[in-house]
Amino acid sequence: MRTTEPASEGPTGADTGGAPSVTATGGSGRARRVLAYVLGRLMTAVVSLFAVIVAGFFLFRILPGDPVRAMTEGREVTAEQREELRRQFGLDQPLWRQFLDYAEGLLRLDLGVSFQYRESVVDLILERLGPTILLAGTGTVIAALLGLFLGSRAGWKPGGRGDRVNTAIALFFWSVPTFWLGLLLIVLLASGRGFMPGLFPTGGMVDPGLTGSLERALSTARHMVLPVITMVAVIYAQYLMIMRSSLMDEKGADYLTTARAKGLRDVLVRRRHAVPNALLPTVTLIFLNLGQVVSGVILVETVFSWPGLGQLFYSGLGVPDLGLVQGLFVVFAASVILMNLLADLVYPLLDPRVRP
């Protein structure tokens, strides 16, 4: 699945051996092309971000009808208090005014105030950002390494024993709900009863009362084991399947016959030639699927009471704390869009054929 044609400016007709190399002719033209490419990608990202902002407004201000009623449902709140809340959240203003206020707030990195915590949403998010990045980052890196490694082995000999076993395991994990796997691990390895009672903590990030930084780090590591295993189990499967199928696409390629004819061992043909080519479409798809990492981290944090953004999101859902949920929605969506932008900008460095 090549997405791009080979660079068009390559020498086409003349086969004069001593022709000046193309890179030399590039110069300022090349710089302009790079700039155009980067600007194009930036524009796409900006449009997507704007769409996220509009969607956030639509979802949380317009769709619920009366947000204050939604938030205070089932509570003892007088009509006056509701009016007060409306004023506080700016809901007494006309819709266009509300949208402008909201958009302007976003530009100032102000996501409003949480109804539940009575605190600035941005402050809440910044407080919880670190743990989420730690968990999601560790999980994604391990899952990617594992998935790509197993996928490259499975895809090299499709239909073989290793492929069938690996694919079956991956399909199983893919079919299992994330949160259930987490619950199961808690029952088995953390609860008072399971098969290894109390091996790991059931939740949280650090045991309370620890002061030394080494002690805290070790405690965090112990708390991380089960959440990371859950994250990895659920997302490695799709990396495996993507890598497997893109390696299968590469398998018939002529340059692999060349590599074999050179006398390379099968392992080297795979590692040096097939995998680097199969990685390119895989990287794109991995970044496209980052949204699922976000979904995964929300569930894992909820199950393991990990004090990150996902748990914050969950806590906001129960109330429902629409301001908080809206802020998190925008942050989650924006981070995925920014990661994709990053992937777009990095991809040409990996694939020489699409270099602008």
Add this chain to the structure above:
Amino acid sequence: MSAPTEPTPHGPEPTGSEPEVVLSPRALARRRHREALGRFAREYARNRAGLFGLTSLLTIGLLALTAPLFIDQAHLTVTGAPGDGYQAPSVEYPLGTDNFGRSILDLIIWGSRVSLAVGLLATFVSVALGTLAGITAGHFGSSGGRGGRILSSVIMRVTDWFLVLPTLVMAVALAAVLPRGTGTIVLAIGLTVWPPTARLVRAQTLAVEARPYVERARALGGGHAHVMGRHVLPNVMPVVLAQTTLLVATSIIAESTLAFLGMGDPTTISWGGVLQAARTSGAISAGIWWYIVPPGLAIAIVALSFTLCGRAVESVINPRLRGPR
């Protein structure tokens, strides 16, 4: 390189030996469909994993449909629970009881009704949306003139935007702001998982529209509706079928996830709901495994079965995906 040439599938048997019967075009078409269906069934039957998935789905479907015949609904209410709380599995309660004393086996069987129904309905919504978006984008992108190309690229931009966003966050957000209920869950899932279908259908539409007979239909004055409805849709259906089967798995997992996050209808019993109840009742930290394992296993088995069926269908309609043998 001179790869082995695939033996071309033989068409319908030559009818020379049969007595000459003049068939109407309609009867001919029917026979062709029957033969195609038979071929499909034979190919499918060769896929062992696919057969396993199909058998397990039929069994579970039968159980779900006949559940009211052997489960007393009164026993599923909190007040009418027949046993004591947290009884370990026994002959009377093969999977034990929950905190209220309800049989977990009964809860699982009853819960399959909502889980399957929501999964199927949500899939229907998303497949309909995805197919509509995909065919429209594909058709007008290739033959709609300037306006059509703009429409097509707008649709694809929207699709890509939805594709990148975290599905769960979108679905949860929708479920949180809409009135609580099963319909909301169906809508929340259906509105968020359609983009891959749209992409797939668009690609297939483009492939179909490039075929000569579609060009002929267009040259003979077939309008957009005619081309899309009579030529593209039937040819896109096999791909959609495979995608649908795979999507049901996704939808069922999504349903249980939403229920687990407390977005579901608390008055109905579903697999995700049972797991949420297990968590809120403290069964997790108490290590009541029989409250946790069965619902998740049920979700996994159904999702896996749908996935296996989907992959089998995919490999029948697209032999290139099949490995050697």
Add this chain to the structure above:
Amino acid sequence: MSGLLDVRDLYVTYAGGTGEVPAVRGVDLSLNPGDTLGLAGESGSGKSTVALALLRLLPATARVTGRILLEGEDVLQMRWGRLRAVRWAGASVVFQGAMHSLNPVRRIGEQVAEPLLLHRVVRPNQVQARVAELLEQVGLPASRSRDHPHRLSGGQRQRVMIAMALACEPRLIIADEATTALDVMIQAQILALLERLVKENGIGMLMISHDLSVLADACDRVAIMYAGRLVEEGPAREVVHRPAHPYASALSAAFPKIGDPASRLAPRGLPGDPPDPADPPPGCAFRPRCAVAEPVCATVDPPLWPLHPNPDGHSDRYAACVHVGPEEAGASKETSPEETSR
């Protein structure tokens, strides 16, 4: 005679979905050091399968039998380690369509250097110098080694392929449609380059092409393949200008010959399609398309017979057709096919 390459009775059968598909059915070839042998045929005739079989590069679904002696050693009997050592160092390949035969994400230099390092032909610190030397030998500046394949034109990529094939100074080069995708001017350049390098280094070359006119110029001898078998073999000029087998005539007539007005006025194509390899017709495989077929052709699949043999029964031309069979061959009437096909 035991030359550089001696192929005997080569059969290649692919295990297809429904049954076995024979792609090569009993091919004999031999090549002496410094000689160039051409192998011609339509696409699907099995000529590329032969090329890949020589180094056991066919997929696992292919079953290969017969004998492939490379400098006296049977390639089909080699252990994997020995086979890997022979690949490229003993015999290298210039693949068709160098576009896809080079790894798109690796630099030219890395790819040329790879066999040098693998077979330890030069010391690691001299690899760069050797790569530069090889590139210059095929007329590319050494600075090109830092480029990726897509930066090069088709002809340049083909030159890189040739430089790569020469890297380990092999005894045999298999050129599989090495010039097919190129335009005529570049094709001539590449052919001249190959010819020169082969002569200078005393390398044997097996050149595979569907273009008989290319082979006529570049090769000493030519063998023509149809439906997995050789139908004619002999000195290049004679086979091209005075073909004996009807298929060879058709193939020869399909390419206009310079200075031959007849071919210009009546360019002839060949009716029909090559047979389905899974289901070849009985008798001579060429019969359905043959203008001079006789009833006997439906039952007899003639082996290669010697043409105009000397009194001792030896000849340098062979053809597999009932029209050049023992009746016409006269003196060799009592020679058994097994002997003559040697």
